[in-house]
Amino acid sequence: MIHSILRLVALLAVAFAWGSPLRAQSPRSPLEEAPIVVTPEHARAVERGLEWLAANQITEGSERGAWIALIGYKLNTGFRHTAADKGHLGVTAMAGMAFLAGGHLPGRGKYGRNVEEALEFVLKSVQTDGYTTHGGSRMYSHAFATLFLAEVYGQTHRQDIRGKLQLAVDFIVNSQNQDGGWRYEPYAVESDMSIVVCQVMALRAARNIGIRVPKSTIDRAAKYVVDSAVTEESMSRSFGMFNARNELGSFHYQKNDGSRSSFPLTAAGVTALYGAGVYSDRSIDDGISYLRSRLAQFNHEYGRGAGGHYFFWYGHYYGVQAMYTAGADDWESYFATVRDEILRMQQDDGSWPNEVGPGPALGTAAAVLILEIPYRYLPIFQR
Numbered sequence: 001m002i003h004s005i006l007r008l009v010a011l012l013a014v015a016f017a018w019g020s021p022l023r024a025q026s027p028r029s030p031l032e033e034a035p036i037v038v039t040p041e042h043a044r045a046v047e048r049g050l051e052w053l054a055a056n057q058i059t060e061g062s063e064r065g066a067w068i069a070l071i072g073y074k075l076n077t078g079f080r081h082t083a084a085d086k087g088h089l090g091v092t093a094m095a096g097m098a099f100l101a102g103g104h105l106p107g108r109g110k111y112g113r114n115v116e117e118a119l120e121f122v123l124k125s126v127q128t129d130g131y132t133t134h135g136g137s138r139m140y141s142h143a144f145a146t147l148f149l150a151e152v153y154g155q156t157h158r159q160d161i162r163g164k165l166q167l168a169v170d171f172i173v174n175s176q177n178q179d180g181g182w183r184y185e186p187y188a189v190e191s192d193m194s195i196v197v198c199q200v201m202a203l204r205a206a207r208n209i210g211i212r213v214p215k216s217t218i219d220r221a222a223k224y225v226v227d228s229a230v231t232e233e234s235m236s237r238s239f240g241m242f243n244a245r246n247e248l249g250s251f252h253y254q255k256n257d258g259s260r261s262s263f264p265l266t267a268a269g270v271t272a273l274y275g276a277g278v279y280s281d282r283s284i285d286d287g288i289s290y291l292r293s294r295l296a297q298f299n300h301e302y303g304r305g306a307g308g309h310y311f312f313w314y315g316h317y318y319g320v321q322a323m324y325t326a327g328a329d330d331w332e333s334y335f336a337t338v339r340d341e342i343l344r345m346q347q348d349d350g351s352w353p354n355e356v357g358p359g360p361a362l363g364t365a366a367a368v369l370i371l372e373i374p375y376r377y378l379p380i381f382q383r
Contacts, residue, residue: 036335036374045343048350049368050102053095054114056351056361063087065121067095067365069358071135073184079310079357086135089125091358092118093141093148094365100151101372101381106158119152119161126164130171131186138184139175143198146172147205147380154209154379162211169206172199173217179255180220192254193228196221197268197275197318204275205380222276225269228252229283230261249286263298264315266290270322279325288326291319295334299341307355308345313366316342320370321381335374342367 058066066087072080096118104111106119122145125134132145146168153161176182181191182199200221207213230250250261251269270287278284302312316338323334345352346367347360354363373381 036332036339038374041343042339042371045346046102046368046371048346049352049364049371050099050111052350052364053098053361053368054111057095057114057117058087059117063121065117065119066092066134067361069361071137071358073138074310077309077311077356081358083135087121088141088358088361089122089132089134089137090141090144091361091365092121093144094369095361096122096148097144097151097378098365098368098372100148100155101369101375101378103375103377105155106152115152118148122148123161123164126168130167130169130174132168132171139182139186139195140184140198142168142171142186143195143202146202147198150202150205150209150211151378151380153211154205165206166211169203169211169213172203173214176217176220180222180224181255190254191224193225193251193265193268193272194253194314196224197272200225200272200275201380208379218276222273222278224255225251225272225276226278226281226283228255228269229287231283231286247290249283249290251283251287262311262315263291263294264311264318266294267315267317267319267322271318271325274322274325284326288322288330291322292330292334295337299337303341304345308353308357308363310354310357310362313354313357313363316370317366320373324373324381339371342370 053067056067058064058068063086068085069088069091070079070081071083071086071088073082096115099111099115102111103109104115106112106116122132125145126132132142134141146165149161149165149168152158153165171186172182175186177187177189177191179191181196182188183190183192183195200218203213203218228251230247230252232248235248247261250266252261253259253265266287270284270291273281273284298315302309302315306312320335320338323331342352347353351360352363352367354360372378376382
């Protein structure tokens with residue numbers, strides 16, 4: 001009973017967190033407030049990654065401004081691609097955010113042209129109904145494209161972005177299903193955590209800079225995430241389908257108690273709750289403990305030895321956000337471990353591998369974004 005009351009209180013907190021736009025903080029020096037010291041090796045790795053991204057951006061033709069990567073979908077622990085010669089919308093949005101997170105704006109600074117051309121590619125991909133897609137990309141890419149547009153608009157206030165950003169946000173709102181979640185395809189009946197988190201973070205970024213987002217959409221998404229946590233109660237309901245004691249604190253792939261849980265899904269669950277304005281639910285504390293206890297095993301399974309599996313990049317992209325918001329020792333020890341692992345994985349040409357997934361453009365964009373979180377330039381990465 002007490003646990004249920006605490007969860008209700010946590011969900012009610014969403015109303016306050018989403019009651020008015022959050023004011024984006026002014027960009028600060030990377031070293032001014034970050035609890036992590038950005039070493040010269042760290043800073044150089046970021047710069048080399050940005051150099052690689054700039055050198056590999058398409059500069060002409062219909063794919064101008066994009067990064068070519070395999071477009072496809074997860075298949076168990078593998079990846080099946082459906083297109084190999086198209087600009088990847090989601091990867092392009094992530095690469096664009098990597099430049100933003102390094103302090104570069106459209107048309108301004110060393111990589112201003114790269115950001116501007118990535119922006120133009122994303123804007124061209126917004127359809128009349130708001131669905132943002134290119135080359136067969138799905139809701140993952142829609143969410144990252146929406147997040148990118150929100151971050152650019154928040155820092156430039158360009159009106160040519162606002163209208164399309166609102167369309168993209170409305171599409172997320174309208175395609176939310178009965179469960180309060182989203183799936184790979186728009187308007188799907190089912191939901192899963194990996195899709196829910198990226199929609200929530202896109203909506204949060206948009207709401208932060210004054211774009212219309214119904215509070216009811218976030219309330220329903222927050223409930224979906226809370227209901228997906230692996231708790232004592234959920235394990236007792238699973239009737240043996242999912243009863244491993246060492247999974248306590250993790251998050252299910254789908255709300256169904258029998259679905260799998262994992263490190264990346266737990267990172268997604270905790271980050272989604274923070275993004276929805278929930279900061280005090282028990283599942284957050286348990287999720288943080290789970291991530292801390294599984295970090296070494298996860299790096300071993302999906303890091304260098306696995307050639308930068310997409311689970312590794314996806315897990316740590318959300319893991320560092322979860323730990324950064326949690327703060328204090330959890331953040332510092334986690335980030336130091338992840339940073340060192342990522343620095344060891346950088347290739348001689350400045351890129352990072354992604355042998356299972358869309359390819360090195362994804363690995364490089366994700367690695368740079370993770371390493372840039374202490375810089376605090378990007379509003380979505382600020383506490």
